[in-house]
Amino acid sequence: MTVVAAPVIAPPMSLLAELTHRCPLACPYCSNPLELEHTARELDTAAWKRVLSEAADLGVLQVHFSGGEPMVRRDLEELVRHARAVDLYSNLITSGVTLTEGRLAALIEAGLDHVQLSFQDVDADSAERIGGLRGAQARKLAAARMIRAADLALTVNFVVHRENVANVGAMIELAAELGARRVEIAHTQYYGWGLVNRDALLPSAAQLEAATAAVEAARLRHAGRMAIDYVTPDYHATQPKPCMGGWAQRFVNISPSGLALPCHAAETIPGMLFPSVREHALGEIWQHSEAFNRFRGTDWMPAECRSCALKERDWGGCRCQALALAGDAAAADPVCERSPHHQRVLAALAASEAPAPELVWRVNRR
Ligand code: FES
Numbered sequence: 001m002t003v004v005a006a007p008v009i010a011p012p013m014s015l016l017a018e019l020t021h022r023c024p025l026a027c028p029y030c031s032n033p034l035e036l037e038h039t040a041r042e043l044d045t046a047a048w049k050r051v052l053s054e055a056a057d058l059g060v061l062q063v064h065f066s067g068g069e070p071m072v073r074r075d076l077e078e079l080v081r082h083a084r085a086v087d088l089y090s091n092l093i094t095s096g097v098t099l100t101e102g103r104l105a106a107l108i109e110a111g112l113d114h115v116q117l118s119f120q121d122v123d124a125d126s127a128e129r130i131g132g133l134r135g136a137q138a139r140k141l142a143a144a145r146m147i148r149a150a151d152l153a154l155t156v157n158f159v160v161h162r163e164n165v166a167n168v169g170a171m172i173e174l175a176a177e178l179g180a181r182r183v184e185i186a187h188t189q190y191y192g193w194g195l196v197n198r199d200a201l202l203p204s205a206a207q208l209e210a211a212t213a214a215v216e217a218a219r220l221r222h223a224g225r226m227a228i229d230y231v232t233p234d235y236h237a238t239q240p241k242p243c244m245g246g247w248a249q250r251f252v253n254i255s256p257s258g259l260a261l262p263c264h265a266a267e268t269i270p271g272m273l274f275p276s277v278r279e280h281a282l283g284e285i286w287q288h289s290e291a292f293n294r295f296r297g298t299d300w301m302p303a304e305c306r307s308c309a310l311k312e313r314d315w316g317g318c319r320c321q322a323l324a325l326a327g328d329a330a331a332a333d334p335v336c337e338r339s340p341h342h343q344r345v346l347a348a349l350a351a352s353e354a355p356a357p358e359l360v361w362r363v364n365r366r
Helices: 047-056 076-085 102-111 123-133 136-149 167-176 192-195 207-223 282-288 290-294 319-325 342-353
Strands: 014-018 063-066 087-092 114-119 155-158 182-187 227-231 251-254
Touching: 014 047, 047 282, 063 076, 076 087, 076 102, 087 207, 114 136, 123 136, 136 155, 155 167, 167 182, 167 192, 167 207, 182 207, 207 227, 251 282, 282 290, 319 342
Parallel strands: 014 063, 014 251, 063 087, 087 114, 114 155, 155 182, 182 227
Antiparallel strands: none
16 A cells, blocks of 8 residues: 555544445446455455454444445344444445344344435335346335334435436335335436446436425425435536545445445546555555545645635545546546536436436346
8 A cells, every 4th residue: 555644634434334245136226336346355254343443443433334235244243243342333224125023133132223224116116127126125115114113213215316206205205104214315326337327317307306396395294203315416416516525534435345445436446546454454544545645635626626616615526427427537527517528417418308228237247
């Protein structure tokens, strides 16, 4: 690992532990890398426990156990128990399709604090077509009811795109019926397999406007009872989002094989070497690695970002999106109307007004 001198950096708030890329679903917007990590390369239990301890020592407050589907790891309970032992708040991000009462009880006994349960749609046929798993919707509904019966905090997540965006109002009502404290309506992000299917997934301006109106109406209906988070598609904005709260400022991801990444799509950036937690302590990586310092702060920014009054609000947007759309991770995010590559976003928006092409399905290879 190349080490660079840098001032002491505030610790990350959250660690995303991508325990595995194995997943029973095969969603066409999956943001995991095009080449999934093989099971044999996954970090073992001892390594994950060491990473959790190092994260707590660094000042991390929350760990999100994610994937793929983290429930396929048989050591999940042991990892949750360790997270509790080192005072990390633990969140399980799951599709819920493999959850059983016994497994849920074991996770709660180990100290699990919260579950984020994903749904692909309200309608079973549509949801199961997108997720690629017949019978998944009934299992997810059962999982939600088990979680609430156990009085565990529940967030329900819907990924929204052209095929299901008309159902946003019904999605929020389903989340309320299931007893969720929070529902996330998150438009698809276009990384990994999601980028392959962007023209089939990006909603039109009229679809987005209707969805936003449905969210605003639901916020009034559910005020004080259920929080509604709404993530709109970047492409329809004129200013970029502060992706990950700024590169290497608030979050650290650990890939299944142990690479430390400032975001889940960072591995797409060519020429960057991401350090492994197999070889380096997390604190050393966070403070000193070249990769984490590459786009931290504002010094790296191109002229149009450095002269912008919003540079410490949006942090230049998303590096992976700049790579995907401009071919250069160090360019301004093309979502920004000041970007010389903004035309590429406008072209994608024009495509969203045309009939959608067929979805291309991921074939899981392992
Ligand atoms: Fe990598 Fe936004 S997803 S910086």
